[in-house]
Amino acid sequence: MAFNERNLALLNKILSKKLHLSFHFHPYSSNCCLNIDSKKYSNKFDFSGNIRINADPKELIFEIIDFDLWKISETVSFDEFFDFYQSFILALENYAEQLGFNRIIFNVDSYIDPELQVIIFPRKVNNTDLKALIQDSSYDSRKNELMKLSVLKLSGYGLKNSHEDEESELLKNAINNQIDSMHHLTILEKEKLRLNLMKKSSLHKDYHVKKYFKYIN
Template sequence: MYKNRLKELMLERNISNHKLAKETTISRQAISKIKNNEFHDISVNVLTELLEYFDVSFNEFGTIYTREECLRALLPDKGFNHKNLDLLESLFSENLRISCKYHPYSSEQCLNIWSKGYFKKFSFSGNMRINTSLYGLTFEITDFDLYKKSENFHFDDFYNFYKKFIIQLEHYALTLGFTQIVINVNSYTDKDLDTRLEPRKVNSKDLNFLTNNYKYSNRENELIKTSIIKKRGYIEHSDNDSYQKIKSEKERINNYVDCLNHLTFFEKEQKRISMFSEGNIYSDHDTKKFIKPLNSEFIPKEKLEKDVKRRWGW
């Protein structure tokens, strides 16, 4: 990762965004992005022009950081320290009326979180970590499971709690200045169909049916999670080239199946399995990463969907 000093150089020489844009071919929008995000990805042409304009060398304009060095440089403000955990607890307390237990580890880069014992209707646990990309720090939810403890609950309350929990994590990441949030979703074994499946977005009627009529398991957890994050604008990412090529076809089949309202949930799943088989589409059971930019000015959607291997170093 390359950390630029554009903001510092502009302050030293009293150069405004307007002046720099006027005296170069770089747009004010591009200047603002680089200036406000010191780890922003800079094209060779733009970098060359900036070096010439400020009459500095590559090493004088910025510093190359390894992933570990980047984390050490940025973690003091964004790690899971007491101050930031107080912020997270306040978000949960004020908006969800819950309290959690926290266990930071790996030099405050990772966090284990779980609900306190008096939480009556649901229990949950999860793991989060701070990662890096060419755009800066990523807030990643590596694992999160919400379970019902009581049969005496309404599905809408359960679903809305899950959604609000994710929203609070987004607020936390945005407040601390992370450029993106990532949520991992896992494949699950459907014991009723005796097969392993990738989760898909499922309509609320089918989710309601599953949670009210079957023992809550990884299937329901991953389906609810996937349904919520897709509605909230998360983009599925994979560094597997073969999977990228068939992702759109899988999405088409999943959306088609979900609209077959005359079928039960399990009939839809059997239809999905059949269509995958007919199209020679095989499931990828690796963990899926769903990405949401927290500042669309820094990370345009188009950039998330191209140059996958070059841009994402998980």
């Protein structure tokens, strides 16, 4: 399997049909890795990413290392952007499925919170808070990672953990659900409270990246 001319033509066809965007493709490393950038024709969205093909005797993996989808127009509504973000992820799923990949993986990165000045791993944010955050100021890497994680979880992606990590995730989810129920707090106030509770429970770690996956074949 490789990002050869035929497979790139298929990728371009799927992305163009579903997203109405045009792309530059730059394969490298024996055509097993791919840099992809949107052409600057759209006044709504901009994209850059990196994809790798990982193969072992048991399975063929389509791994998205970088997925940076930017909203560059203030006229784009939150709902339009969310739908477009999800459509992009589903288009890559469709491509990987057609080529016979067994599993698709998206990397999700930590970010430096500009207000709190700490490294935070994104969490699934409820749509009300996510909408308020994205519409509040200019789009940045924090918002991209929060959007990515929210869309991935909604689309059925899971995080592979050890037993110890699974227990930690259950505690984190309990804390997140508790804080999300506090509707009188702003998203910044929720983040401050969440961090304090995580630190008290020894759950806060400076993760750099986590891998979310879905089986497709």
